[in-house]
Amino acid sequence: MRESKIYNWLKENLFSTWYNFLITLLILVIIFYSIPNLIEWAFIDSTFRGSTKQDCKGTGACWVFIKVWFEKFIYGFYPSDQIWRVNLVFISLLLVVSAAFFVKQKFKLYIILFLIFIFPIISLFILRGGVGLLYVETRVWGGLSLTFILTFFGIVISFPLGVLLALGRRSELPIFRYFSVMFIEFWRGVPLITVLFAAAVTFPLFLPANASVDKLLRIAIGLAIFESAYIAEVVRGGLQSLPKGQYEAAKSLGMGYWKMNFLIILPQAIKTVLPGITNTFIALFKDTPLILLVGLAELLGMVNLAKSNSYWLGMAVEGYVFTAIVFWFFCYLLSLYTQNLEKKFSTEKKS
Amino acid sequence: MLGIKNQILKNLQPRYLIPQVLLIIIFVGIIYYFTNNAGINMKARNISSGFDFLNTNSGFDVQFSLIPYSGSSSYGTAYIVGLLNTLLVAFVGIIFATIIGFIIGISRLSSNWLLNKFAAVYVELFRNLPLILQIFFWYFAVLRALPETKDSITFFNAVFINLQGIYIPKFIFKNFHFFAYGFVIALITIFLLWYFSKKLFYEKGIPLPVFKYSVFIILVLPVIFSFIGGTTYLVEYPILKKNYGISNFVGGIKLVPEFIALALSLSIYTAAFIAENVRAGILAISKGQKEAAKSLGFNNSQSLKLIIIPQALRVIIPPTTNQYLNLTKNSSLAAAIGYPDLTGVFAGTSLSQTGKAIEIIFIVMMTYLTISLLISLILNWYNKKIALVEK
Numbered sequence: 001m002r003e004s005k006i007y008n009w010l011k012e013n014l015f016s017t018w019y020n021f022l023i024t025l026l027i028l029v030i031i032f033y034s035i036p037n038l039i040e041w042a043f044i045d046s047t048f049r050g051s052t053k054q055d056c057k058g059t060g061a062c063w064v065f066i067k068v069w070f071e072k073f074i075y076g077f078y079p080s081d082q083i084w085r086v087n088l089v090f091i092s093l094l095l096v097v098s099a100a101f102f103v104k105q106k107f108k109l110y111i112i113l114f115l116i117f118i119f120p121i122i123s124l125f126i127l128r129g130g131v132g133l134l135y136v137e138t139r140v141w142g143g144l145s146l147t148f149i150l151t152f153f154g155i156v157i158s159f160p161l162g163v164l165l166a167l168g169r170r171s172e173l174p175i176f177r178y179f180s181v182m183f184i185e186f187w188r189g190v191p192l193i194t195v196l197f198a199a200a201v202t203f204p205l206f207l208p209a210n211a212s213v214d215k216l217l218r219i220a221i222g223l224a225i226f227e228s229a230y231i232a233e234v235v236r237g238g239l240q241s242l243p244k245g246q247y248e249a250a251k252s253l254g255m256g257y258w259k260m261n262f263l264i265i266l267p268q269a270i271k272t273v274l275p276g277i278t279n280t281f282i283a284l285f286k287d288t289p290l291i292l293l294v295g296l297a298e299l300l301g302m303v304n305l306a307k308s309n310s311y312w313l314g315m316a317v318e319g320y321v322f323t324a325i326v327f328w329f330f331c332y333l334l335s336l337y338t339q340n341l342e343k344k345f346s347t348e349k350k351s
Numbered sequence: 352m353l354g355i356k357n358q359i360l361k362n363l364q365p366r367y368l369i370p371q372v373l374l375i376i377i378f379v380g381i382i383y384y385f386t387n388n389a390g391i392n393m394k395a396r397n398i399s400s401g402f403d404f405l406n407t408n409s410g411f412d413v414q415f416s417l418i419p420y421s422g423s424s425s426y427g428t429a430y431i432v433g434l435l436n437t438l439l440v441a442f443v444g445i446i447f448a449t450i451i452g453f454i455i456g457i458s459r460l461s462s463n464w465l466l467n468k469f470a471a472v473y474v475e476l477f478r479n480l481p482l483i484l485q486i487f488f489w490y491f492a493v494l495r496a497l498p499e500t501k502d503s504i505t506f507f508n509a510v511f512i513n514l515q516g517i518y519i520p521k522f523i524f525k526n527f528h529f530f531a532y533g534f535v536i537a538l539i540t541i542f543l544l545w546y547f548s549k550k551l552f553y554e555k556g557i558p559l560p561v562f563k564y565s566v567f568i569i570l571v572l573p574v575i576f577s578f579i580g581g582t583t584y585l586v587e588y589p590i591l592k593k594n595y596g597i598s599n600f601v602g603g604i605k606l607v608p609e610f611i612a613l614a615l616s617l618s619i620y621t622a623a624f625i626a627e628n629v630r631a632g633i634l635a636i637s638k639g640q641k642e643a644a645k646s647l648g649f650n651n652s653q654s655l656k657l658i659i660i661p662q663a664l665r666v667i668i669p670p671t672t673n674q675y676l677n678l679t680k681n682s683s684l685a686a687a688i689g690y691p692d693l694t695g696v697f698a699g700t701s702l703s704q705t706g707k708a709i710e711i712i713f714i715v716m717m718t719y720l721t722i723s724l725l726i727s728l729i730l731n732w733y734n735k736k737i738a739l740v741e742k
Contacts, residue, residue, distance in 0.1 A: 189723035331479035
C-alpha cells in the first residue's frame with residue numbers, strides 16, 4: 001500500500017513523460033556530481049584549526065582565513081577596544097525593534113518615531129564618539145556593521161523622503177508635481193555607481209572651500225536619496241490603489257490636506273504596498289557593497305582587502321562564499337517576511 | 352477650456368500660490384549657491400570648466416574596444432568606446448537573461464517536482480545575492496581557476512578557453528552586403544505578409560500559415576542573394592603561436608575575462624527576476640481562458656498561440672522591460688573589475704586624469720538617463736497599445 005503510494009508519487013511528479021524522465025535524470029546527475037564535491041570541499045577536506053595560511057594543508061576550504069579575519073569582516077578597522085560601542089548600538093537596535101512586535105498598537109507609533117528621529121542621533125554619537133568617548137573617524141568604520149549602518153540610515157532617510165515625493169507626484173499643485181516627477185525620474189534613471197561617484201568626487205566641489213562634509217555621510221545621503229525615488233514609486237502605487245471615496249470621506253469630515261493624508265490615506269496606502277517597500281529595502285541592503293568602488297570597505301570590501309593581503313593570497317573563494325552566506329541569509333529572511341506579508345494581506349482582502 | 356482656466360485661477364489663490372513660489376525660490380537659491388561655490392572652487396584649484404577636454408588626447412589605452420582606439424585618440428572617442436562597450440554587454444546580457452529567465456520561469460511551473468524545485472533554488476539563490484559579489488565570484492574565483500594558455504580547454508580545436516579569456520573563430524565575409532540586403536528584404540516581406548494575412552484573417556476569415564512562410568523566407572532569401580552577389584566567407588581560427596618564448600593565441604575573436612564575468616553574472620542575476628515575471632504572467636491567466644479556448648475548438652498550439660501567450664505577454668513584458676533597464680544600469684558595475692564600459696572608461700580613468708568631476712559625471716549620468724527614458728518611452732507606448740480596452 002505504502003510502496004505503491006511512493007511509486008505513484010514518483011511516477012506522477014518525476015517520470016510522467018519521456019522528457020520529464022530525461023530532465024529528472026539530468027538533474028539527479030548534476031546533484032550527485034556536485035553535492036558530494038561541495039561537502040568534501042567545505043567540511044571534509046577543509047581546515048578549521050590554526051592561525052596562519054600554512055595551517056591549511058588539505059585540498060578543501062581554508063576556513064582559518066575567515067576565523068583570523070572575522071573581527072575585521074564584522075567591524076572593519078574600528079579600534080578593537082572600542083568594539084563594544086558597535087555591539088551596544090546593534091543590540092539596543094535589536095531590542096527596540098523586537099519590542100515593537102510585543103507592545104500594544106498605541107506604543108508602536110512611539111517606537112517607530114523613536115527609531116526614526118532619536119535613535120539615529122544617539123547611535124551616531126556612540127559610534128563616532130566625541131565628548132567623553134574616544135573619537136573614532138568614519139574612515140575606519142567598515143565590515144558588516146557598516147553595511148547595517150548604511151542600510152539603517154538609508155531606510156530612515158529614504159522612507160519619509162519617498163513618502164513626501166509620492167505625495168508631491170500626486171499633488172494638485174503643478175510645480176510640486178513637476179519637481180517630484182523630475183526628481184524621481186532622474187534618480188531612477190541613473191545607476192547607483194554614478195550617484196556614489198558624484199557623492200564622493202563631485203559633491204565637495206559644490207560646497208564652500210572651507211566646509212567639508214564627511215565622506216561616509218555624503219555617500220549615505222546619496223544612497224538614501226537614490227533609494228527614496230524607488231520608495232516614492234512604490235508608495236505612489238499604493239496611493240493610486242485607494243478608492244476616491246476615501247479622499248472624499250476625509251474631506252467631508254473637514255480634514256485638511258495633511259490631516260487627510262497622514263490619518264486616512266497614507267496608513268492604508270503604505271499597508272497595501274508594505275511588501276514592495278520591504279523589497280526596496282532588500283535592494284538597498286544588496287546595493288551597499290557598491291561603496292567599495294569609492295574606497296569604503298563594508299563586508300565585501302573587507303574581503304577584497306583581506307584576499308589581496310600578501311600572507312593570505314588565494315583565499316578568494318572562501319571569502320566570497322562567506323560573504324554570500326551572510327548576504328543570502330539576511331536577504332532571504334527579509335524576502336520570507338515579504339512573502340508572509342503578501343499572504344496576510346491577500347487573505348484580508350478576501351474576507 | 353473651462354477646466355484649465357479654473358485650475359489656473361485656483362493656483363493663483365495665495366494658499367496655493369505661495370508654497371509653489373517658495374519652492375521655486377528655494378530651488379533656484381540652492382542651484383545658485385552650488386554653482387557659485389563650484390565656480391570659486393574651480394578658480395582656486397585652477398581647473399577650467401567646459402567640455403573642451405573631449406577633443407584632447409586621452410593618452411590611455413583601453414584593452415577592449417569595438418572601434419579603433421589608441422592612446423592618441425581623444426576623450427570624446429574614449430566616451431564612444433565606453434558607451435559601445437556598455438551597450439554590447441547590455442545587449443548580450445539581455446539576450447541570455449531572457450533565454451535563461453524564460454526557461455527557469457517555465458520550469459518553475461513544471462509538473463516535474465525536481466525541476467520545479469531546481470528552478471526555485473535558482474531564483475532564491477541568485478536574486479538574494481548582491482550582483483557585485485556575483486561578478487567578483489565569477490571573475491576572481493571561477494575564471495581565475497581556468498588553465499594556462501598552453502593547457503587551454505578546447506572544443507573541436509576552434510574554441511579555446513584559458514586564463515586570458517575565450518577565443519572563438521572569426522568569420523570573414525566577402526561581399527557581405529548582398530547577404531545583408533537579402534536579410535533586410537526578407538524582413539520587409541515578412542512584415543508585409545503579417546500585415547496582409549492579419550487583414551485577410553479579420554476580413555475573410557482565411558488563416559495563412561504565416562509562421563512557416565516567414566521561416567522559409569528568412570532562411571531562403573538571404574541565401575539566394577548571397578549566391579547572386581557571390582558572398583563567400585573565410586573562417587579564421589585562433590592558433591597558438593610562440594613569440595619570444597611566450598605562447599599566445601593569434602587570430603579569431605578574443606573575449607576578455609572581464610566581459611565574460613560581467614555578461615555571465617548580469618544574465619544569471621537578471622534571469623532570476625525575469626523568471627519570476629514569467630511565472631507570474633502565466634499564472635495570471637485563469638484556467639477559464641484555456642477552457643474557453645478548448646470549447647471554441649482550438650487545438651493546443653492554437654490556444655497557446657492565440658489565447659495564452661498574448662495575454663501572458665501583456666503581464667510579462669512591462670516588468671521584464673524594467674529588468675532590461677536594470678540590467679543596462681547594472682552593467683556600470685563593470686568598473687569594479689575593470690571592464691572598460693562607460694562608467695569605467697569615462698567616470699573612472701578619464702575623470703582621474705582630467706579632474707573634471709562635474710562635467711564627466713554630468714555626461715555619464717545624462718547618458719544613462721537618456722537610455723532609461725528612451726526605454727521607458729517605448730514601454731509606455733507599448734503599454735498603451737496593448738492595454739485592455741474596457742467598456
